Amino acid sequence: DPKIIQKPKYLVAVTGSEKILICEQYLGHNAMYWYRQSAKKPLEFMFSYSYQKLMDNQTASSRFQPQSSKKNHLDLQITALKPDDSATYFCASSQDLGVGQNTLYFGAGTRLSVL
């Protein structure tokens, strides 16, 4: 059974709309992250959270807003969608912050296509 659940698996949106990507982890981890994987680009770190608190934000645009309603949830709201936002978005988690000491586990991703 997958321990990090991302919903939906595929998402098609129109330019200018807003979408929420869902992530829940059942590993009992305290840290959660969002990464993005675009065509022809490496996996790119976006956000890290620890105990529901934002720790690091490497996303230049305020159109991307993580939301943590519970310790094991970290959703990603994207507003005013653009075609360039088309990518696979991966949620990840680790026992605690600090990737050198804690293994990062990834969900299966949400593939977003913006038309």
Added chain:
Amino acid sequence: QQQVRQSSQSLTVWEGETAILNCSYENSAFDYFPWYQQFPGEGPALLIAIRSVSDKKEDGRFTIFFNKREKNLSLHIKDSQPGDSATYFCAASASSGSWQLIFGSGTQLTVMP
């Protein structure tokens, strides 16, 4: 400029051969280097990792060779199997106070039966 570079976008080997995937990095502060394996439709999964205090890490058929002076490392997959066909990502982090992994762009490995 990419901080972690994987020299080959794709690599094809025959079953039973040793596949060698190369990686280099820019930042001297990086001291933790995991390799992730990703199958189509799935997220990346940690395969094996090394810290900069070591020059070799072995786990079954998978071995990392690390050269701190040259700032490069390689993943060797011995006795490659068709089930090893996947994309392999080299990543790096400065373990002190770092909350993000920096990934390379990946090498797609195909093992022919």
